[in-house]
Amino acid sequence: MCAFGRSPFLFEPLPPIDPMCVGELVWDSFAASKFAPGVARLAQRGEILEPHQSTVRGKSFIDPQKFVEGLQFHQTLNMVGVERFRPDIRSITTGLEQLFHVPCIANLYVSYAGSTGGYGPHRDQHDVIVVHLCGSKVWRIYQPESLPIPIRKTTVDEEDLRAKFVEFTMGSGSCLYVPAGFVHDVSSREDCCAHLTFGVQCLRWYDLLCDIVIGSRDDVLFGRMPTAEEDAIAEFNTRIYTRLHEIFSEDAVSRMIEHYGFFASLLRRRERVTQAIVSPTSDVDR
Numbered sequence: 011m012c013a014f015g016r017s018p019f020l021f022e023p024l025p026p027i028d029p030m031c032v033g034e035l036v037w038d039s040f041a042a043s044k045f046a047p048g049v050a051r052l053a054q055r056g057e058i059l060e061p062h063q064s065t066v067r068g069k070s071f072i073d074p075q076k077f078v079e080g081l082q083f084h085q086t087l088n089m090v091g092v093e094r095f096r097p098d099i100r101s102i103t104t105g106l107e108q109l110f111h112v113p114c115i116a117n118l119y120v121s122y123a124g125s126t127g128g129y130g131p132h133r134d135q136h137d138v139i140v141v142h143l144c145g146s147k148v149w150r151i152y153q154p155e156s157l158p159i160p161i162r163k164t165t166v167d168e169e170d171l172r173a174k175f176v177e178f179t180m181g182s183g184s185c186l187y188v189p190a191g192f193v194h195d196v197s198s199r200e201d202c203c204a205h206l207t208f209g210v211q212c213l214r215w216y217d218l219l220c221d222i223v224i225g226s227r228d229d230v231l232f233g234r235m236p237t238a239e240e241d242a243i244a245e246f247n248t249r250i251y252t253r254l255h256e257i258f259s260e261d262a263v264s265r266m267i268e269h270y271g272f273f274a275s276l277l278r279r280r281e282r283v284t285q286a287i288v289s290p291t292s293d294v295d296r
Contacts, residue, residue, distance in 0.1 A: 018151045018192060020178060021185035029144040029182075032204040035096060035118060036087075042095035045071040050089045052080040053128035059085065081121065086128030089118040092206070099206070106139075106210055113211045118204065121147075125198040131166050132195075133159075137210040138188040142180040145203030149178045149186060152193040159191030166193050180205065226257050 043049040047070050052059040059080065077087055093100040093116040103114040119128065123145075131152075140149070152175045170193045178186055179199075188194055190212055226232060231253055236242030256262070 016157055016189060017153075018176065018178075018186065018188050018194075021187065023185060024141070024183040026182040027143050029202070032120065032143050032202075035092065035099075035143075036089065036120065039089050039092045039095040039118070040072065040074060043072075045074075047072060048090075050077060050087060052077060052085045053088055054083075054085045055126060055128075056130035056132065084122065084125045086125055087118075087120040088128055089120075090115075092116050092118045103208060106208060110210060115209045117207050117209065119207065120202070120204045121198045122203070123198055123201050125203075127196040130195060131171060131193055133164065133166060133191050133193045134188070134209065135164065135190055137190050137212050139208040139210065140180065140184075140186040140188065141206045141208070142182060142184040142186075143204040143206060144182050145198065145200040147180045147203050147205065148197050148199060149180060149188075150175050150195045150197075151178070151188060154192065159189075163191065222257060222262060229253070 039049060050072055081087060093103040093114075099116050103116050106114040121128065152170055152173045154170075154173065173193075178184075180186060231249060236245060
């Protein structure tokens, strides 16, 4: 499913979740981090707001009261990497990492009724599993015209928002899957809404190939059109073919896998993965 899904869908819902668990999760994260800056932030329609901190004896600390005030002004509280502070959340991210062999991080979002989403319409470069904790939120997910979506694309334009979309109303216990690259927007309906997202990093061979090709866009050899059909054939045989082999060389593929250094499972298998890519007819176990 994750890192391979091609469309959003709802999971079988969990039993309703006690809203008190949300307060405990927020407090545990603040307390375990010793209120260090960077653990939490406020956002509103794509704007990351200034850090809400206080200073005591020259040291900066998160000021929870200022975050509460921000929520009252329809801002969204985002706590990053809450698996670091709660063993039960960490057990879920660890399970996902073991299942899909890629990193996973858990983020918490809290907002009040009237919030139109902390980040506005946006797309993520990773697959997302959403677990709704309390309240009610509407998720609008826009359907792209073609798949797969290049993961490196981060911008959202008017054409994206004119596309067909599906809406999911999420209540306590609802679980939603959103593939990487799908534009989505979220709005809160009830007084206090909260959800967890499990961001599953994904690396597709398609993205690896796109990055290698983009890396050659400044190559003078590929920056012009052939003058005639015969010239094109001759040049392909003598120059283009050689250059393509250079671009997709074992060293080039190895460098690209290095670029994704956080994929530890791939790094451990770099030799056989590289050989499998550049020598597809080999007997390497893929």
